[in-house]
Amino acid sequence: MNRFSGTHHSEDTPMPMQPWFPDAKLGIFVHYGIYAVDGVPESWSFYDGRVSREQYMKQLAGFTAARYEPEAWARLFARAGARYAVLTARHHDGVALWDTAQRGLSVARDTPAGRDLVAGYADALRAEGLKVGLYYSHSDWSHPDYPTVRHPHPETAPVPVNDNRFSAPAPGAEDPAAWRRYLAYRDAQVRELTTRYRPDLLWFDGEWERSEEQWGIGELADQILAVNPATVLNARMLSRGDYATPEQGVPMRAPDGPWELCLTINESWGYQGDDHSHKSVGQLVRYFAETIGAGGNLLLDVGPREDGTITGEQTVRLEGLGDWIARHAPAVYGTVAGLPAGHHYGPSTLSADRRTLYLTCFDTPRETVSVRGLRTAVRRVTVVSTGVELAHRVTGGLHEVPGVLWIDAPEPAQSDPYATVLALELDGELDLYRGTGRG
Numbered sequence: 001m002n003r004f005s006g007t008h009h010s011e012d013t014p015m016p017m018q019p020w021f022p023d024a025k026l027g028i029f030v031h032y033g034i035y036a037v038d039g040v041p042e043s044w045s046f047y048d049g050r051v052s053r054e055q056y057m058k059q060l061a062g063f064t065a066a067r068y069e070p071e072a073w074a075r076l077f078a079r080a081g082a083r084y085a086v087l088t089a090r091h092h093d094g095v096a097l098w099d100t101a102q103r104g105l106s107v108a109r110d111t112p113a114g115r116d117l118v119a120g121y122a123d124a125l126r127a128e129g130l131k132v133g134l135y136y137s138h139s140d141w142s143h144p145d146y147p148t149v150r151h152p153h154p155e156t157a158p159v160p161v162n163d164n165r166f167s168a169p170a171p172g173a174e175d176p177a178a179w180r181r182y183l184a185y186r187d188a189q190v191r192e193l194t195t196r197y198r199p200d201l202l203w204f205d206g207e208w209e210r211s212e213e214q215w216g217i218g219e220l221a222d223q224i225l226a227v228n229p230a231t232v233l234n235a236r237m238l239s240r241g242d243y244a245t246p247e248q249g250v251p252m253r254a255p256d257g258p259w260e261l262c263l264t265i266n267e268s269w270g271y272q273g274d275d276h277s278h279k280s281v282g283q284l285v286r287y288f289a290e291t292i293g294a295g296g297n298l299l300l301d302v303g304p305r306e307d308g309t310i311t312g313e314q315t316v317r318l319e320g321l322g323d324w325i326a327r328h329a330p331a332v333y334g335t336v337a338g339l340p341a342g343h344h345y346g347p348s349t350l351s352a353d354r355r356t357l358y359l360t361c362f363d364t365p366r367e368t369v370s371v372r373g374l375r376t377a378v379r380r381v382t383v384v385s386t387g388v389e390l391a392h393r394v395t396g397g398l399h400e401v402p403g404v405l406w407i408d409a410p411e412p413a414q415s416d417p418y419a420t421v422l423a424l425e426l427d428g429e430l431d432l433y434r435g436t437g438r439g
Contacts, residue, residue: 068308281320293347295337
């Protein structure tokens with residue numbers, strides 16, 4: 001199947017993308033793990049040699065989850081306007097956040113936390129009406145059977161592979177039997193996650209270190225979908241993924257099919273106490289509006305402290321974004337991508353019936369807001385957050401080329417401090433002129 005067609009699963013029985021996902025618009029990514037104890041980068045800090053693996057694993061003794069209240073997380077995520085969340089059930093470091101029965105590390109066995117942290121998270125999200133997502137890394141840089149085969153085509157990998165002792169053996173030292181044991185371990189852990197918590201979404205990672213055939217992607221996907229055929233899978237399930245996953249950088253052209261931008265609030269995925277480079281609420285509103293205007297979801301990341309609390313800086317920003325979304329909910333939920341570039345100076349969304357166009361203005365509108373190339377007549381224009389109606393008119397145009405729609409700017413008191421949204425009620429479905437003008 002097409003990697004991002006939105007019909008996943010098996011070639012014989014394709015299923016449509018679950019409608020809740022493109023309608024959700026905002027998810028919360030949660031990077032929670034032992035790396036929060038010392039505030040070092042998750043997994044990568046020992047993989048890259050910034051700290052030794054021994055020093056990294058000493059964090060196991062300091063991970064308490066003493067103030068972990070998943071119900072508080074879920075309430076915060078709901079206030080932020082999110083419709084789903086994704087928790088790092090196991091990152092590349094191999095430390096599981098649940099009481100896995102498989103060989104490997106677990107916070108339930110190996111830390112003072114001493115319990116399953118995933119079950120409460122899943123229950124709390126569902127109590128707030130949020131969909132449950134779990135992150136799981138294909139790779140485990142702590143498992144003895146993991147660095148036992150090499151990528152057969154390293155030139156096709158997006159980053160260098162086969163050059164780190166935690167992920168690959170030396171040339172000639174491959175052990176296929178050990179690799180089969182590793183896949184059995186991975187598959188068993190994924191089976192635990194799917195049967196115990198029945199996640200609505202599984203967010204895989206680490207796929208670049210092996211080929212699709214080495215991972216056994218088809219078999220793993222079939223295993224997952226046998227438990228719950230409606231499970232949404234991200235693109236890091238390769239040919240069996242349902243949606244694209246650009247990371248940190250806003251794509252200049254929207255990926256084909258459903259997609260989701262994952263983005264940190266500061267510069268770190270997990271908790272790093274010395275990272276104070278937080279994006280402002282206004283900047284997050286811009287990221288969000290631009291993402292949904294191009295048809296994607298924003299998966300906004302938080303990194304809780306080791307005790308399970310989310311910092312005040314991140315909480316304030318989630319609540320600020322949530323307040324803006326609440327003021328503009330009709331322009332957010334259930335919409336689709338809006339106008340192509342060039343028709344309006346800013347992002348836009350379109351109602352599902354294509355009869356209401358929502359224009360986002362990041363700067364306070366002055367005099368007028370214009371739309372070019374709009375063939376459909378406009379019946380009414382209002383400010384979404386206040387309902388105030390605005391005058392509008394069309395000037396110019398010739399033959400098939402429509403004139404310019406001019407909308408009177410709202411009064412300053414009607415403008416939003418982060419982004420003002422105007423609703424254009426159309427006299428029919430949206431129809432755009434995309435030509436070059438009269439010759």
